[in-house]
Amino acid sequence: MSQRQHRVVSGARISGRLHVGNFLGAIANWVRLQDSYECFFFCADWHGLTTGYEDTEAFMQQKEETFLDILACGLDPERCVFFVQSDVKEHAELYLLLSLITPLGWLERVPTYKEQLQQMTGREITTHGFLGYPVLQSADVLLYGGELVPVGEDQLPHLELCREISRRFNHLYRPILPEPQALLTKTPNLVGIDGRKMSKSYGNEIPVGASADEIKQRVSMMVTDPQRVRRTDPGDPDVCTVHRFHGFFGSEQATVAQGCREASIGCVECKKRLAAALWEYLAPIWERKQDLRENPQRLQDIRQEGATKARQVAQDMLVEVRSAMRIG
Numbered sequence: 001m002s003q004r005q006h007r008v009v010s011g012a013r014i015s016g017r018l019h020v021g022n023f024l025g026a027i028a029n030w031v032r033l034q035d036s037y038e039c040f041f042f043c044a045d046w047h048g049l050t051t052g053y054e055d056t057e058a059f060m061q062q063k064e065e066t067f068l069d070i071l072a073c074g075l076d077p078e079r080c081v082f083f084v085q086s087d088v089k090e091h092a093e094l095y096l097l098l099s100l101i102t103p104l105g106w107l108e109r110v111p112t113y114k115e116q117l118q119q120m121t122g123r124e125i126t127t128h129g130f131l132g133y134p135v136l137q138s139a140d141v142l143l144y145g146g147e148l149v150p151v152g153e154d155q156l157p158h159l160e161l162c163r164e165i166s167r168r169f170n171h172l173y174r175p176i177l178p179e180p181q182a183l184l185t186k187t188p189n190l191v192g193i194d195g196r197k198m199s200k201s202y203g204n205e206i207p208v209g210a211s212a213d214e215i216k217q218r219v220s221m222m223v224t225d226p227q228r229v230r231r232t233d234p235g236d237p238d239v240c241t242v243h244r245f246h247g248f249f250g251s252e253q254a255t256v257a258q259g260c261r262e263a264s265i266g267c268v269e270c271k272k273r274l275a276a277a278l279w280e281y282l283a284p285i286w287e288r289k290q291d292l293r294e295n296p297q298r299l300q301d302i303r304q305e306g307a308t309k310a311r312q313v314a315q316d317m318l319v320e321v322r323s324a325m326r327i328g
């Protein structure tokens, strides 16, 4: 268990109900890592606010829901520290201190910044907070002395910046901050029910907490091979979303692909089998979610204990940081 010494830190940005794309891409990985490393995982609600600062009420509900969803996915508060970012105000202090030493040019160069500015038309995100997004993310990681950060490829520029900030701090003051490395999660190319990238903003997602009925309904809406009009027409599974999903869930992908090409299986049957496979996969999550929902006190306790454990580590780090900067 010598690996246990390595600190793993990662956050999930809140943006609506957790879906199976989030699960396969990140949370399933967290669940695996909690046994091998000393892990700090959190709901990054302040990060969500950088773009969602207008409708804060809806946002609060999403935060509760995401916390619940992630626990239901199998994260065990006994084996990792799991908390909500805004419950640990120390993130804000380190964010401020790091922002003092981060040149504006570094932030303006972050590729995700420019991309998002272009994509998010209609929302006013030319804000200080949005530009500072990666500084807050750096604080999240460095606050716990994070060495390994499980993230998808899209987050690599943020980690690069985190290392740069860390090096600058260590050079200016005292070498106390680590230079965290990405623990690259292979993000499976899971699409939504309409064949585009699974995303809440497209409304094409399958939530991890979906009930059996909801799954059936979502699967029934999935796009299939558009050329296959009649049941007797042979189809091309390679262009079909249902077929792709069969590859991620259950064991029938090869069978249905052959049946589709030979027209021996219809789309209705094919979808029925997928819905069954998905439900088999998601039922334990759904059940755990019901259990937790029925016990709000326990949920409250988990959240508080997580924050308390995180705060202890965070406060120690801040003592070091302030002392290195000679500000207390």
Ligand code: TRP
Residues within 6 Å of the ligand: 009, 010, 011, 012, 013, 044, 047, 136, 137, 140, 141, 149, 150, 151, 155
């Ligand atoms: N920016 C990350 C994302 O969008 C979420 C995040 C916030 C994060 N703080 C973090 C990830 C710290 C890793 C470490 O996915």
Ligand code: SF4
Residues within 6 Å of the ligand: 224, 225, 228, 235, 236, 237, 240, 241, 242, 243, 256, 257, 259, 260, 261, 265, 266, 267, 268, 270, 271
């Ligand atoms: Fe898609 Fe299945 Fe229909 Fe083939 S049979 S087009 S794989 S849903």
